[in-house]
Amino acid sequence: xxxxxxxxxxxxxxxxxxxxxxxxxxxxxxxxxxxxxxxxxxxxxxxxxxxxxxxxxxxxxxxxxxxxxxxxxxxxxxxxxxxxxxxxxxxxxxxxxxxxxxxxxxxxxxxxxxxxxxxxxxxxxxxxxxxxxxxxxxxxxxxxxxxxxxxxxxxxxxxxxxxxxxxxxxxxxxxxxxxxxxxxxxxxxxxxxxxxxxxxxxxxxxxxxxxxxxxxxxxxxxxxxxxx
Amino acid sequence: xxxxxxxxxxxxxxxxxxxxxxxxxxxxxxxxxxxxxxxxxxxxxxxxxxxxxxxxxxxxxxxxxxxxxxxxxxxxxxxxxxxxxxxxxxxxxxxxxxxxxxxxxxxxxxxxxxxxxxxxxxxxxxxxxxxxxxxxxxxxxxxxxxxxxxxxxxxxxxxxxxxxxxxxxxxxxxxxxxxxxx
Numbered sequence: 401x402x403x404x405x406x407x408x409x410x411x412x413x414x415x416x417x418x419x420x421x422x423x424x425x426x427x428x429x430x431x432x433x434x435x436x437x438x439x440x441x442x443x444x445x446x447x448x449x450x451x452x453x454x455x456x457x458x459x460x461x462x463x464x465x466x467x468x469x470x471x472x473x474x475x476x477x478x479x480x481x482x483x484x485x486x487x488x489x490x491x492x493x494x495x496x497x498x499x500x501x502x503x504x505x506x507x508x509x510x511x512x513x514x515x516x517x518x519x520x521x522x523x524x525x526x527x528x529x530x531x532x533x534x535x536x537x538x539x540x541x542x543x544x545x546x547x548x549x550x551x552x553x554x555x556x557x558x559x560x561x562x563x564x565x566x567x568x569x570x571x572x573x574x575x576x577x578x579x580x581x582x583x584x585x586x587x588x589x590x591x592x593x594x595x596x597x598x599x600x601x602x603x604x605x606x607x608x609x610x611x612x613x614x615x616x617x618x619x620x621x622x623x624x625x626x627x628x
Numbered sequence: 629x630x631x632x633x634x635x636x637x638x639x640x641x642x643x644x645x646x647x648x649x650x651x652x653x654x655x656x657x658x659x660x661x662x663x664x665x666x667x668x669x670x671x672x673x674x675x676x677x678x679x680x681x682x683x684x685x686x687x688x689x690x691x692x693x694x695x696x697x698x699x700x701x702x703x704x705x706x707x708x709x710x711x712x713x714x715x716x717x718x719x720x721x722x723x724x725x726x727x728x729x730x731x732x733x734x735x736x737x738x739x740x741x742x743x744x745x746x747x748x749x750x751x752x753x754x755x756x757x758x759x760x761x762x763x764x765x766x767x768x769x770x771x772x773x774x775x776x777x778x779x780x781x782x783x784x785x786x787x788x789x790x791x792x793x794x795x796x797x798x799x800x801x802x803x804x805x806x807x808x809x810x
Contacts, residue, residue: 406791407776407794408791408794408795409798410798410801412808413751413798413802413805414770416744416747416751416805417770418770419744419748420751420752423658423662423665424657424658425661425678429675429679430657432679433653433679433682433686434653436682436686437641437649437653437686438646440686441644444644445644
């Protein structure tokens, strides 16, 4: 038996029912309901769009951040060329000077400067020229500070050269530079020992640094050939 | 799009197709409104419930399951809203009375037209006198066009119960419509 056979039915009553006027909801209700339906569609789109935009923004920011960290990490990851032997901490005025004269060139550049032998030779000759200049009495107590007291009219390239040469000098001295407060006698002892051990390059470096620092030659270093 | 089933239209609206909603709304605005008006007997109540029902359809479109069908779902919401309305006693349930608005008929026999109008008025008076479950079953069959199973699902009752309610409803209506047979 089909559904229609089972459904209690009276055709005359159904016909009578359909003869009644088909009433409709008022037009303002249609408008309200349509507006709500449309609003829901917009809400849904926003619910979909905003998380997508937020995710995209987070991805872009993350990518940018990663790139920046990689750039930074690339420099940090390079071997340190200007490592110093542990020395006494610099005095307060010296720290202030170092801050004001922050190196323009990164350590990576210094690394590049000492990377190849021809460049090292060139920079050594530059160092010799520069070392001819008499340091100011009020100037610095080490090579770095001497260079920073040069006229401010110099170009950034020259300033970079100075820093590089300072780094080279310190490296060639084999980390044997005495502390900033060391007395000339301490320098003499180190110099004598280097000469005894026939470490001429380091001894020469020490001699030059001594001359920059104290404005005179190391005792016993006078037998060295003049720089020029 | 006019050939699309209710379920297809609802799925499209769910995906953001406003034209599909318009089509669906156009199909059911009349039957739903009449169901509510003839159940409540008060136009203002029918309008309020009508709006509530559609808001629930719009808000609940993601919860709707296509296997249940759209029409039974729509009228189930309407029926539940009607039952809530009766339970809340928001309005005293007035006996359903049709105002006697009958379709104008091109008939050369005014007596026939008057008789039909009188019969329609009697039918709606009789509907108002039915119990709520009987009237609901009758209206879900005549206005919504639901099957026995669908009416049973909407009213949350058994199929045989629906059959029984419909039989009783028709019996009472026939008894009150004597003379409308011609």
